[in-house]
Amino acid sequence: MINPFLNDERKAFHDSVAKFLEAEIWPHVDDWDEAGDYPQEVNEKICQLGVFGFNIPEQYGGLGFDDAHMRKASAVEMGRSSAGGVMASVGSRSIMLKPLTELATDEIKNRVLPELLSGRKGGALGITEPGGGSDVARMKTTARRDGDEWVLNGQKMFITGGMQASYFVIGARTGGDDPKNSGMHGISLFFVEADTPGFSRTPIERKMGWWASDTATLYFDECRIPASHIMGEENKGFFAIMDNFNYERFMMAAQMCGMSMRLFDECVAYAQTRETFGETLISHQVIRHKLADMSARIDAMDAYLNQVAEIMNTDKRPVAEISKLKFYCSTNLEWIASAAMQIFGGAGYLRGNAVERIYREVKVQAIGGGSEEIMRDLAMKQMGL
Ligand SMILES: Cc1cc2nc3c(=O)[nH]c(=O)nc-3n(C[C@H](O)[C@H](O)[C@H](O)COP(=O)(O)OP(=O)(O)OC[C@H]3O[C@@H](n4cnc5c(N)ncnc54)[C@H](O)[C@@H]3O)c2cc1C
CATH class of the missing domain: 1.10.540.10 (Acyl-CoA dehydrogenase/oxidase, N-terminal domain)
Structure with a gap:
């Protein structure tokens, strides 16, 4: 392309x-x-x-x-x-x-x-909670002001890098009982260090994919941090979280394009050497068509990414486009990963190859950082529909 x-x-x-x-x-x-x-x-x-x-x-x-x-x-x-x-x-x-x-x-x-x-120290972002990740506005972790300190209580779940991180950015509810500060209007962001008393964490193991990554549950039990560790204006954190998501989603979309490219290359290499019925796999029209479909989808993802990147470079926040880009890439990756597994046949079902690994890592891309359903909803809202 x-x-x-x-x-x-x-x-x-x-x-x-x-x-x-x-x-x-x-x-x-x-x-x-x-x-x-x-x-x-x-x-x-x-x-x-x-x-x-x-x-x-x-x-x-x-x-x-x-x-x-x-x-x-x-x-x-x-x-x-x-x-x-x-x-x-x-x-x-x-x-x-x-x-x-x-x-x-x-x-x-x-x-x-x-x-x-x-890279000397690790960092992580804690937004999702055991009670839910899609509905950020309803997070339950609280931060209350006590003199020169904020006191955090609650839990965060699915936090990537959470076991090795020294530093965290954490979303917490500061709106209290004031109805004017309910939902999205009562959330703030905080900087928390891993050695703070009242902070602890446990690993989440036995994941479907991303085996080499650490994923953690974080616990805040009367965790006291200096007042200066609030980040940005009190009760305005929701908007910073949403703004931040745009970059995460764009990067995930690009990553999915790269995963799809790798799947395509692996399939071509395999289909050129594997023989069935006296011919290489790539000679069979059904396989050729699958590869052609994969390639067309990858080209479309790549072109879409370039377009959105160009808009982002003008300092605009193309939220609708980024939302559509993310679910466009995840639905295509899902299709391509499934086709790649099929082309590999039984060999794809064995561990120790990129096709099997990427197949296991499709769903975290389709759910993490804003699921396909939430991305579709957000795109429609942003388009005024
Ligand atoms: C491996 C991994 C790593 C992660 N890393 C991080 C991290 O570093 N930091 C962090 O904060 N979070 C992280 N997450 C959390 C991730 O962002 C959430 O899993 C995601 O936002 C979805 O939240 P949930 O899992 O609570 O699903 P829920 O919000 O409970 O939703 C469940 C399902 O219902 C659907 N759904 C929800 N509401 C609606 C609706 N209104 N209409 C239609 N369908 C709906 C969702 O799309 C989803 O399919 C990670 C998750 C995973 C799996």
């Missing part, structure tokens, strides 16, 4: 990410997945690529500029690596960096951002 927005700088960035991941991650994905973990140094190596530094000033270790096309390129490559679990854990910092950079105090930013961006 021709990318009309590609230039030398973007191509060089894309190539450097691809080269690193192909050399340093691809050979280990199966082993790390089976082990349910990966070496800590991987965090630092991936962070050194600069993939999380967009729109963060250089003084904190960021890139000092933004470019949605480069963001897309890095996420596509992360998807193509088929190392969903590793990328989720390393990338968990990326979904808390925007609110941290825009809303935290200078003291927190100076101390924490360089550690997160260098």
